[in-house]
Amino acid sequence: MEFEFPAEAEQFREELRAFMDEELPDWWEGLFHEDDRIYPFTRDFCMKLAERDWLTMGWPTEHGGVDADVWSQMVVREEMWAAGEPRGPQYMSLNYIGPLIMEFGTPDQHERFVKPMAAGELIWCQGFSEPGAGSDLASLKTKATDADGCFLVNGQKIWTSYATAADWCLLLCRTDPGERKHHGLSMLLVDMNTPGITVRPIDSMGGPKEFNEVFFDDVEVPYDCLVGPRGDGWRVAISALAHERSGPALHARAKVVLDDLIEYAKTTTDENGQPLAMRGSVRSGLVRLQARYRAARLLCYQVASAMEAGDVNDADPAVNKVVASDLNIMLGKIGLEITGARGQLAMGDGAAPLDGLMNDHWVHSIPQPIAMGTNEIQRNIISQRGLGLPR
Amino acid sequence: MDLTLNDTQEMIRDGARRLLADSLDGDKVREAEAAADGFSREIWAQMAELGWTALALPEDIGGGGAGLVDLCVLAEELGSVAASTPLVAAAGFSATFLQAVEPTTVTSDMLTALAAGEAVITPALVDTDGRDERSASSSILSSADARGVLSGAKAMVPYASVAQVLLVSATTTDGEAAVAAVDTDAEGVSWRRHGTLGGDPLFHVEFDDVAVPADRIVASGDAAERAIDAGLEAATVLATAEAVGLGVGMVRLAAEYASSREQFGQVIGKYQAVAHPLANMRINTDALRLLVAESAWLLDQGRDATLEVAGTKVYANEVFADMVHDAHSVHGALGYTTEYDLQLYTRRARAFCLSYGDTHAQTERAAVALGL
Numbered sequence: 025m026e027f028e029f030p031a032e033a034e035q036f037r038e039e040l041r042a043f044m045d046e047e048l049p050d051w052w053e054g055l056f057h058e059d060d061r062i063y064p065f066t067r068d069f070c071m072k073l074a075e076r077d078w079l080t081m082g083w084p085t086e087h088g089g090v091d092a093d094v095w096s097q098m099v100v101r102e103e104m105w106a107a108g109e110p111r112g113p114q115y116m117s118l119n120y121i122g123p124l125i126m127e128f129g130t131p132d133q134h135e136r137f138v139k140p141m142a143a144g145e146l147i148w149c150q151g152f153s154e155p156g157a158g159s160d161l162a163s164l165k166t167k168a169t170d171a172d173g174c175f176l177v178n179g180q181k182i183w184t185s186y187a188t189a190a191d192w193c194l195l196l197c198r199t200d201p202g203e204r205k206h207h208g209l210s211m212l213l214v215d216m217n218t219p220g221i222t223v224r225p226i227d228s229m230g231g232p233k234e235f236n237e238v239f240f241d242d243v244e245v246p247y248d249c250l251v252g253p254r255g256d257g258w259r260v261a262i263s264a265l266a267h268e269r270s271g272p273a274l275h276a277r278a279k280v281v282l283d284d285l286i287e288y289a290k291t292t293t294d295e296n297g298q299p300l301a302m303r304g305s306v307r308s309g310l311v312r313l314q315a316r317y318r319a320a321r322l323l324c325y326q327v328a329s330a331m332e333a334g335d336v337n338d339a340d341p342a343v344n345k346v347v348a349s350d351l352n353i354m355l356g357k358i359g360l361e362i363t364g365a366r367g368q369l370a371m372g373d374g375a376a377p378l379d380g381l382m383n384d385h386w387v388h389s390i391p392q393p394i395a396m397g398t399n400e401i402q403r404n405i406i407s408q409r410g411l412g413l414p415r
Numbered sequence: 416m417d418l419t420l421n422d423t424q425e426m427i428r429d430g431a432r433r434l435l436a437d438s439l440d441g442d443k444v445r446e447a448e449a450a451a452d453g454f455s456r457e458i459w460a461q462m463a464e465l466g467w468t469a470l471a472l473p474e475d476i477g478g479g480g481a482g483l484v485d486l487c488v489l490a491e492e493l494g495s496v497a498a499s500t501p502l503v504a505a506a507g508f509s510a511t512f513l514q515a516v517e518p519t520t521v522t523s524d525m526l527t528a529l530a531a532g533e534a535v536i537t538p539a540l541v542d543t544d545g546r547d548e549r550s551a552s553s554s555i556l557s558s559a560d561a562r563g564v565l566s567g568a569k570a571m572v573p574y575a576s577v578a579q580v581l582l583v584s585a586t587t588t589d590g591e592a593a594v595a596a597v598d599t600d601a602e603g604v605s606w607r608r609h610g611t612l613g614g615d616p617l618f619h620v621e622f623d624d625v626a627v628p629a630d631r632i633v634a635s636g637d638a639a640e641r642a643i644d645a646g647l648e649a650a651t652v653l654a655t656a657e658a659v660g661l662g663v664g665m666v667r668l669a670a671e672y673a674s675s676r677e678q679f680g681q682v683i684g685k686y687q688a689v690a691h692p693l694a695n696m697r698i699n700t701d702a703l704r705l706l707v708a709e710s711a712w713l714l715d716q717g718r719d720a721t722l723e724v725a726g727t728k729v730y731a732n733e734v735f736a737d738m739v740h741d742a743h744s745v746h747g748a749l750g751y752t753t754e755y756d757l758q759l760y761t762r763r764a765r766a767f768c769l770s771y772g773d774t775h776a777q778t779e780r781a782a783v784a785l786g787l
Contacts, residue, residue, distance in 0.1 A: 025424065025484055026417045027712045033416075095416055290787065307782035314785060315706065315730035318723070322418065322705035329418040343698050400687070403694035410697055411670045413684035 494660020
């Protein structure tokens with residue numbers, strides 16, 4: 025066991041930080057905010073990363089990567105998430121849609137999709153969840169039927185992030201109805217400019233840009249946009265979800281918020297002129313958060329270590345996801361209390377402590393136990409595959 | 416960065432599993448707990464024979480040359496079968512303490528004895544009216560005619576009845592901290608065993624004008640406090656590693672039970688109300704194992720790890736205080752009976768939360784280290 029990043033990875037972290045200091049504009053607050061400049065900026069930012077070989081550094085050389093080790097990749101995951109993910113929607117697709125097409129796609133699909141992704145030119149959205157298929161994803165109903173030399177897609181997807189900006193959609197749909205629910209699914213790559221696709225934004229607690237509904241009405245999808253074997257889409261999706269869960273380094277953003285909160289507690293005095301940090305309850309809350317931050321970080325590294333050793337089990341990414349999302353929930357809970365009554369004031373209001381940081385963090389912590397496989401699903405995975413309990 | 420076990424650590428783990436599977440079960444643990452010394456000499460001798468008790472001592476004095484991080488692997492395996500041994504006291508506290516003080520013939524002899532395997536040298540730090548190991552001592556070390564005299568009493572001295580030497584914290588008549596190495600067979604030393612929550616052997620020890628030759632005062636002043644602190648850091652980490660093992664044991668028992676016990680026509684492990692608390696037990700055990708290993712690794716590197724050691728202990732105290740109840744809930748009334756093994760783990764895990772730094776003490780230490 026060793027608990028230190030390789031020196032090269034630490035040096036790379038310095039370079040990356042310097043680059044980001046240079047590139048991130050003053051108005052940048054993070055991906056999950058409301059600002060029309062966000063998507064165009066993230067596309068430019070990704071192309072600049074690509075020029076430096078930093079965008080898809082973990083990919084194999086033949087697909088436009090540099091075969092970087094997991095710790096350099098971890099540096100990218102941490103620094104990007106800590107800075108509010110300036111890669112924008114691409115953080116997700118680079119993490120699993122690219123590798124998915126590499127694994128299951130044809131040479132023609134590699135040429136068509138993987139190459140431009142490595143150059144930072146393509147934005148994707150993920151068409152998995154449906155109104156009637158959330159945790160029980162395999163019960164989805166969107167169908168692709170055979171028409172004149174192509175698939176004809178009809179149905180509805182929901183909670184689709186980035187659909188308004190996306191060039192392509194990774195669509196899981198049913199090609200062969202009537203069989204058992206995990207069978208007869210297929211994975212399609214759908215051009216979002218195809219006639220018959222309607223995107224409707226869903227206003228949410230996180231703002232009007234976070235989620236969308238996507239409607240498919242007789243959408244024609246060429247047969248050469250099927251990725252992986254027809255009817256075997258579930259296997260393709262499972263592989264994608266495994267990559268997705270080892271995606272954002274959730275602990276890295278928590279660290280930024282926690283450090284700000286600690287500084288706030290040290291520099292803010294109460295009505296008796298004492299720093300908040302002298303109160304027992306504040307000290308206890310911050311110490312407990314700090315330990316949980318370390319736990320989430322190390323569990324993330326454990327998954328990366330196992331990937332490096334080629335020995336990942338199913339339970340470890342699930343454990344990591346639960347602890348990291350719970351950390352963010354706890355941070356919102358304790359942090360809002362520390363900021364006191366004015367903690368409820370919004371970002372941009374001059375009177376909000378930490379400029380509304382804890383308010384903002386709390387709102388965006390809500391989806392964390394739900395997104396990327398709910399924590400209840402993760403606990404099913406842990407109890408069944410980690411502890412061997414019966415299904 | 417590599418959070419997988421290396422070859423040495425895998426060897427320690429596999430070796431420990433083999434030995435403990437052959438030589439220890441719930442009945443043996445009960446037997447040791449009920450014995451006057453609360454000690455299984457057989458297990459300790461086997462551990463010494465295999466070099467485990469001296470694993471983290473330097474090779475030049477006959478130790479294994481490994482680190483605290485490696486010793487933690489062993490401690491977890493001991494915990495996972497609820498074994499109670501002097502490992503935390505002797506290899507954790509005393510070995511670290513004795514390497515942290517100014518070396519003398521006396522301290523080298525004690526280290527050599529520890530390296531040889533079976534010796535038990537144990538800390539006597541908690542006053543009978545003291546809050547914990549770090550509270551100032553009311554035992555008095557006075558000197559007359561160039562020899563010291565120790566008087567006072569200590570509570571919660573681990574394995575006192577089988578130890579050869581006690582490392583006793585005291586205050587000199589000048590008001591300075593000091594640590595005396597007192598032989599348990601010295602005149603004026605007497606003890607009785609406490610009744611305890613965890614069932615592990617802790618003793619009340621009286622020192623009735625015990626003669627302490629000058630060379631047996633192994634540390635004094637700030638140096639004594641620093642060495643005690645170093646010993647306690649190592650002991651805290653090792654005790655937490657053992658508690659992680661207790662967690663592994665609780666998860667194992669609860670998963671076995673939930674997979675076989677049937678109610679309403681199916682095994683109860685199929686109910687998420689049972690399965691999810693079990694998943695939480697696993698989650699917390701996994702998290703703590705890494706927190707412990709990181710703390711141990713930092714100490715092995717000679718770095719300050721107050722924040723990590725204390726923060727981990729705070730987290731562990733919170734986790735185990737709850738986990739024991741989750742484990743009991745899964746087992747229903749059966750887990751409350753003494754003939755079933757679960758209580759061996761839950762009593763010990765709850766006692767752990769109060770040992771080597773309770774939540775209040777460790778929170779304060781971590782808070783200071785965090786700059787609060």
